[in-house]
Amino acid sequence: MFTGIVEEVGTIRAVRRGAHSSVLSIGAALVLSGLKVGDSVAVNGVCLTATGKDEGGFTADVMHETLNRSSLDSLHAGSRVNLERAMAADGRFGGHIVSGHIDGTGRIAAVRGDDNALWYTVEAAPPLLRYIVEKGSITIDGISLTVAAVTDTGFSVSVIPHTAAVTILGQKGPGEVVNLETDILGKYVEKLLRPAENPSQPGGISLEFLAENGF
Structure with a gap:
């Protein structure tokens, strides 16, 4: 981890x-x-x-x-x-939960300056974008970043000067491919909810289950 x-x-x-x-x-x-x-x-x-x-x-x-x-x-x-x-058991959790299991790749579409920050817009496929939410976490080439905006074709992140200086992201530009790992929590939630979409498949979480258990 x-x-x-x-x-x-x-x-x-x-x-x-x-x-x-x-x-x-x-x-x-x-x-x-x-x-x-x-x-x-x-x-x-x-x-x-x-x-x-x-x-x-x-x-x-x-x-x-x-x-x-x-x-x-x-x-x-x-x-x-x-x-x-890998994170030590007594280490500081400075980023977010990252498994190191890449979901796929994206392509940098644009890089622009914003005062002291750099905005990266990354194109990604719909199967990845479904797990990417505004203000959620995303890992780009192993860097924990916060999603600033999401569209139908990609997402954007704002990178501080320190991150750009101490990682390879600061040297990357439009057209370059980056590794993406979406937030693992979203994938687990989807897995739990999916059986509810198929009545023949037992288990899972449904609105009825939540109501019966006080939610």
Whole structure:
């Protein structure tokens, strides 16, 4: 589990590609502290398992499903990536609940300045937009952000200078692809409510259930 607070920007040292998978070698410093083989690290918001570690970085396997769902397939030697270690049990919850399981990708449609902030408009598909709500949380390339506006084709976020400076988002512009993870709470609520849409399927939450239980 992660919080969406990026700890450092790392650099892809090498990519070894298989038929349907990849092995990433990632240069890092801060996230190496306490990192052990088998630990989880979010790379541009994607939860990966450290399979090796040396003084200058770590390696991680990327499976077929992850390449299909995320932008990791476009990484190459020299690419910069956002890194975050899994949250410690006694850590501060500075962002929001982030699983590191990417729902899909979006494309930056526009970037504009607003005094000291940067507004990013991101195009996304309807299956993702259904879980994105104004003033809700969204993870973009592993960064916990607040949704400022939602339309039929995308959404917008306002990014403070610090976030733009310490993550790769500040270097991205229109046309670039970003990893998106929607708020996990919305997906669980939908899962609980869905059986109510099918009377033949028992369980779930309905208006009748809520009324019977005092809601």
